[in-house]
Amino acid sequence: MWPRSTRPPIEPPEITLMLGRPGKNKKKAKDEAVKKKFEKAIRKGRKMTCSVRKCIGHNKKGCPTLKKDFSSSCGSQPTVQAKSTDPLSLVDKKAFNSHSAPRYSGRPANAHSAPTATERPANTASVGGVKPTAAVMPTTTSAVGVTATQSTTQQSTSGVGAQKRKTSTALRSGANLTYKRPRQKKQSENTERVLHSPTLISLVPTNIDLGFKPNGLRWKGGAAVTQRQLQQQSNKRSKAKSYPTTQPTSSTQAMAESPSRFFEWNVTYGTISPLGVPQQGILINGQFPGPDIISFTNDMVFVNVFNNLDEPFLISWSGVQHRKNSFVDGVWGTTCPIPPGKNLTYTMQMKDQIGSFYYFPSLGFHKAAGGIGSIRIFTRPSVPFPVPAYSDDFIVLIGDWYKCNHTKLRAILDRGHKLPFPDGILINGRGPNGATFTVDRGNTYRLRISNVGLEHSLNFRIEGHNMTLVEVEGTHTIQVSYSSLDVHVGQSYSVLITADQAPKDYYIVVSSRFTSKKVLTTTGVLHYSNSNSPVSGPIPNGPTIEVGLSLHQARSIRTNLTANGPRPNPQGSYHYGMINTTRTIRLGSSAAQVNGKQRYAVNSLSFVPTDNTPLKLADYFKIGGFTPGNIPDAPPGGRIHLDTSVLQTDYKAFIEIIFENKERIVQSWHIDGYAFWVVGMDGGRWTPASRNRYNLRDAVSRSTTQVYPRSWTAIYIALDNAGMWNIRSEFWARQYLGQQLYMRVYTTSTSLQDEYRIPPNALLCGKVSDPQNKTVLS
Secondary structure, three states, rough: OOOOOOOOOOOOOOOOOOOOOOOOOOOOOOOOOOOOOOOOOOOOOOOOEEEOOOOEEOOOOOOOHHHHOOOOOOOOHHHOOOEEOOEEEEEHHHHHHHHOOOOOOOOOOOOOOOOOOOOOOOOOOOOOOOOOOOOOOOEEOOOOOOOOOEEEEEEOOOOOOOOEEEEOOOHHHHHOOOOOOOOOOOOOOOOOOOOOOOOOEEEOOOOOOOOOOOOOEOOOOOOOOHHHHHHHHHHHHHHHHHOOOOOOHHHHHHHOOOOOEEEEEEEEEEEEEEOOEEEEEEEOEEEOOOEEEEOOOOOEEOOOEEOOOOOEOEEEEEOOOOOHHHOHHHOOOHHHHHHHHOOEEEEOOOOOEEEEEEEOOOOOHHHHHHHEEEEEOOOOOOOOOOOOOOOEEEEEEEEEEEEHHHHHHHHHOOOOOOOOOOOOEEEEOOOOOEEEEOOOOOEEEEEEEEEOOOOEEEEEEEEEEEEEEEEOOOEEEOOEEEOOEEEEOOOOOEEEEEOOOOOOOEEEEEEEEOOOOOEEEEEEEEEEEEOOOOOOOEEEEEOOOOOHHHHHHHHEEEEEOOOOOOOOOOOOOOHHHHHHEEEEEEEEEEEEEEEEEEEEEOOOEOOOOOOOOOHHHHHOOOOOOOOOOOOOOOOOOOOEEOOOOOEEOOOOOEEEEEEEOOOOOOOEEEEEEOEEEEEEEEEEOOHHHHHHOOOOOOEEEEEEEHHHHHEEEEEEEEOOOOEEEEEEOOHHHHOOOOOOOEEEOOOOOOOOOOOOOOOOOOOOOHHHHHHHHHHHOO
16 A cells, blocks of 8 residues: 555664662552561551540640650650669760660560660750750669550751650560650750760670560561572572582582683794695694683683793684673784784673584684694583583584695685695694594493584594484574584584493594585594403494485574573573564675686675775774675676675664575685574575575574575574674685675764773784774773
8 A cells, every 4th residue: 555665664762761869669549558568567557546645636746745744644654663773874876776776665664574774964065055854874683574664755956857766675685674755855945955975884794585576577478688698598509509510620610610711822833734745834832632621601811821832813803792891802803913923811701601613713714734722611500401411521613624724725825826625624723533532331421522623514523322413503402413513614513412322432424515516534443441342343324425315413402492591581481483583694605717717705795805994993083995785785787896895784774684505515614793683594595485484483593504505595683783894705715815794883872882992912013003092091
C-alpha cells in the first residue's frame, strides 16, 4: 500500500539515563496497604494513643494533662530505691552506648530484657547561661532484672532544626538511678537550650548472664546477614568446590585468585629444524612455539613484548575481542609496529570470554617463521562448567610449514608470484612423531586444537579413539562424538578423549584437506603411561577431498543453549534469530594480476596501506588519510584495483554478512573483535531465498568460518564493539597480497561506556607521531 523508501529505517531514540538511582518500588494508591518489612509493625491506619492516659488522638508528649500539670501521672518520674550502696562513676555517653544492650522505654523490666540508661549528669557545663540540675546518687540492688525505666526529652544545641532524643534512666546490672528533673522554661523565658552529654553508669560487674537474646533483623523470613558474612560464606563455598574441569592443576587454581596476569617476552631470531632442515625461526623467550597465556574470564593480561629482531614486529591475538579497545588488536590498521630494540606492553582484558585461542605475528609474513602460541581462558569457579571432569589439558597447535625462511617467502610474494606448495605439517612445532602426549588409562583429557598454519585446512584424528567436541572458539557446543575433525586455517576446537583402549602407543594423525595433487601427512604419538609397545602398523586413513562430508560435519556443530558461557546465564538466552537485520553485506573474493603482479581482492578492492599511519590512530586524531565506506556492499564485478578499503558500519547495528567464494579452493575468513553466528552455508549462489535454510536457533558463535569451493557462508553479527576491526582471509599469502579490509564500527559518542581512549603507552608513528599527540597520551 505504501511506497517503499530507500532511506534507512527510523531508529528509536537513544536512552537517556536520569540522575539518581532508578526507583524499583511500585507507586501505591492512597488506600493500598503497605507490605510489612523486616516483620515490623506498620503505622499506617493506626490511631495515635497516649501511653499514659490511653486517650486517643495524641501521644504522651502532646497529652493535655501533661501540659497542665507536669507532675501528673502522664509525665511523672517514678523513683526506685535500692538496698545496697555501690558507687557510680561518670563516663562518656558514647562509650556507654557502644557496649549497652538495646534501649527500650515505657515497659516494666523483666528477666528477659536488658534496658540501657542514659542520664543527665551533675557536672555538665552550662550552655547559654543555664546550669543543669544536679543528679542524685542512687543505690543499687543485687536483684538482677528489677529496674525502673524513665523517659525524658533531651534537646540538642546543634543549631536550627535540632532534633529531640529520648533517654532512659535504667542502668546496667540492675543499678537504678534517681534524679531531679530540670525545670522547663516558659515561652517568655530565654529559649536557649541545655545540652546534657555525660552519663552515670554503675561499676557493678557486667558479665552476668541476663538471659537476653536480641531477635535481630529479618529478611524474607530468614535471619539477615551482613555483607561481610555473605563474603565469608561465598569464600567457604568456593574453597569447598573442586575444579578438575576448569582448573586441572594446582597452579591454575591459585591463579583464579588474582585478576591480573603479567608476561614479559623477548622476541629473537633462532635456528630451528622442525622438518629436519635448519632454518631461521622467531622465538619468544627462546621457545618455539611460544609460551602459553593462561587466564580466567575478565582477567587483565599485561604482555610486555621486547622486539630484538632487525625489523618492526607486532603480535595479534586471534579470537580475543578487546572490548572497546581496538588500539591493542596488534594488526597494521590499529597498532603502530614495535621498532627494533623497543618494547610495547599490551594491556588486554579477557572481558566476558572463555575458550581456546592463539596469538601470532601479524607483520612482514613473520607468521611463516613462528612466534605463535596458545591462549586459554578458563571459566570462573563461580560459573557452572558444562564439560565433564578431565585429568589434564593439552595444547595441540597444527599447521602447514615451509623449510625455507620467511624472508624468502616474502620476497616471492613481493615479486608478484604465488607461493609453492608447503613442505610439511607440524604438531606443536615438531615434525613426524615429534610430539608425544602421555595419558593414564581410564582417564579423560582435553585437547585444544588450533590450526595456526598458512594455507590449508587440516584433518585431525587419533587412532582407535573418538573425540567429543565440547567448545569452539569460546562457545560450548552440543557434545557430539567424531572419529576425525576438520580444522580449517585459523580455527580452534576443544575435544575430550578417554584413554579406554589397550595400553600401548597410538598414532595421532594430521593430514591436509582438499589438496588433490598431494596430501600432506604428519603424525604424533598418544602414549599410555603403562605402555611398552611403540606405534606400529599403517597410519589410519582420513578424508581428503570430500567436500560433502566436511559440510555435513560443519552443520552438526551447534551451540549448547542450556550451558553457561562466561556468565552464569545460559548461552541461549540471547535470541539472535528473533532480531531483524538492518543491512546485508556480500563480500566476494577474487584473484587477478594487477600491473603484472598477483593480487587478491574483496569486492574488487585489493587492500594496500595508505602510509605508515594506522587507520585507527588516523581516525582517533582526526587527520583523515582514508575514505570510510569506499568498499561496496556487494561484489561489483570488473577488474581489481588497489585501495585502502574500509567498510563503514554503525555502532549497535545488527547486520548480515555473506561470504561468497567462486573459486575452487576452501577459504577461511576471520573478523577481529567479534564472535558471530554462522547461520548458514551451502553450495551455489546465495539469494534472498537462501535465508529460508538459515539456522536461527542454535548456530555456533565463533570468530573464524570456512567457505567451501563455489559456495557461500552467511553470518549474523551484532556490532556492539566500537572501533576499527580487521576482516581478513586466513590464507596468509592472500591476506598479504590484499585480501583483507577494515570494518569501522563508528559512534559519535565519546563516553567510555562505548569506547576507551587510546592507551597512554601506545606507540605513535606516521602522521600521528607529532610531539603534540604524545602530549595528549600523557
